[in-house]
Amino acid sequence: MATATATAVAEERLLAALVYLQCAAGCLLLGLNQYRNSPYGRQATPSCRLRVPARVAWAVQELPSLALPLYQCASESAPRLRDAPNCILLAMFLIHYVHRSLIYPFLIRGGTPMPLFACILAIMFCTSNGYLQSRYLSHCAVYADDWLRDPRFLVGFGLWLMGMLINIHSDHILRNLRKPGGTGYKIPRGGLFEYVTAANYFGEIVEWGGYALASWSVEGAAFAFFTFCFLSGRAKGHHQWYLQNFEEYPKFRKILIPFLF
Numbered sequence: 001m002a003t004a005t006a007t008a009v010a011e012e013r014l015l016a017a018l019v020y021l022q023c024a025a026g027c028l029l030l031g032l033n034q035y036r037n038s039p040y041g042r043q044a045t046p047s048c049r050l051r052v053p054a055r056v057a058w059a060v061q062e063l064p065s066l067a068l069p070l071y072q073c074a075s076e077s078a079p080r081l082r083d084a085p086n087c088i089l090l091a092m093f094l095i096h097y098v099h100r101s102l103i104y105p106f107l108i109r110g111g112t113p114m115p116l117f118a119c120i121l122a123i124m125f126c127t128s129n130g131y132l133q134s135r136y137l138s139h140c141a142v143y144a145d146d147w148l149r150d151p152r153f154l155v156g157f158g159l160w161l162m163g164m165l166i167n168i169h170s171d172h173i174l175r176n177l178r179k180p181g182g183t184g185y186k187i188p189r190g191g192l193f194e195y196v197t198a199a200n201y202f203g204e205i206v207e208w209g210g211y212a213l214a215s216w217s218v219e220g221a222a223f224a225f226f227t228f229c230f231l232s233g234r235a236k237g238h239h240q241w242y243l244q245n246f247e248e249y250p251k252f253r254k255i256l257i258p259f260l261f
Helices: 002-032 054-062 064-075 084-106 116-140 151-175 199-215 218-245
Strands: none
Touching: 002 116, 002 218, 054 064, 054 084, 054 116, 064 084, 064 116, 084 116, 084 151, 084 199, 116 218, 151 199, 199 218
16 A cells, blocks of 8 residues: 555655656747747758658657657556546647547648757657646546536537647648649748748647637646647748848748737
C-alpha cells in the first residue's frame, strides 16, 4: 500500500513538472520568436546542412503523441478510461495525431526538408506531451457523471471540432497552391486565409484551446498555452515573409486572429 501511494505521488509530481516545463518552454519560445524565426519551412536558413525529408520528419516527430498513449493504455491498466469523459477527451487528442502522423505527411507535395535539430526537438515535445495528456486522462482525471453535458465540455468540444476542421481545410488550401512537381510559394486564397496569414495555425490554436476547455485541466491548458506561444511566433514570421516577398500581398490581412492580430 505504501509503495503504491509513493508511486502515485511520484507520478503526480512528474506530471506537474511536465506542466511547468511546458509553460516555461512556451514563454521561452514566445520571447525567442521576437528576435528569430523557427528554422524550418519557408523560414529555414541555408546554414543548416543536416536535414530530414518533410514527409519523414512530420511522420516521425508527431508519431510519439499517438504511439505512446496507445502503448500505455494497451500495456497496463488505465483505470480512468472506464469513464466516458476520459475516453472521449483522450480520443480528441489522438484523432489529431492520427491525422498529423499517419495522413498529413503523405498528402504533402514536395515540402522543404526540416533541419534535424528541429525534428529532434519536436520528437522530444511530442513524447513528453503525449505522456502528459494520456497519463493524466487515463490515471488521474476525475469528472462528474454529467460532465459530457457540462457547458465547459460542450463549448470546448465545439471549439475543438471547429479548430480541427479549420486546420485541415487550411492545410488543404496550402497544399493545392503547389501543383504536382511544382516549386515555390504563392499567396493563399480562400477560407480564413482571406482574413489572416496563418489560418492553419489559427485553427490549431482554437482546436487545442477547445480541448483545454473540454478537459478543464492544467495539463490541457499548458498544451494550449505552448501551442499558442509556438504558433503565434511562426505566424508572425510567415506574415513578415509574405510581405517581403509579395508586393501584392493583401495589406488588410491580419497575422493570426481575424480582425485583431
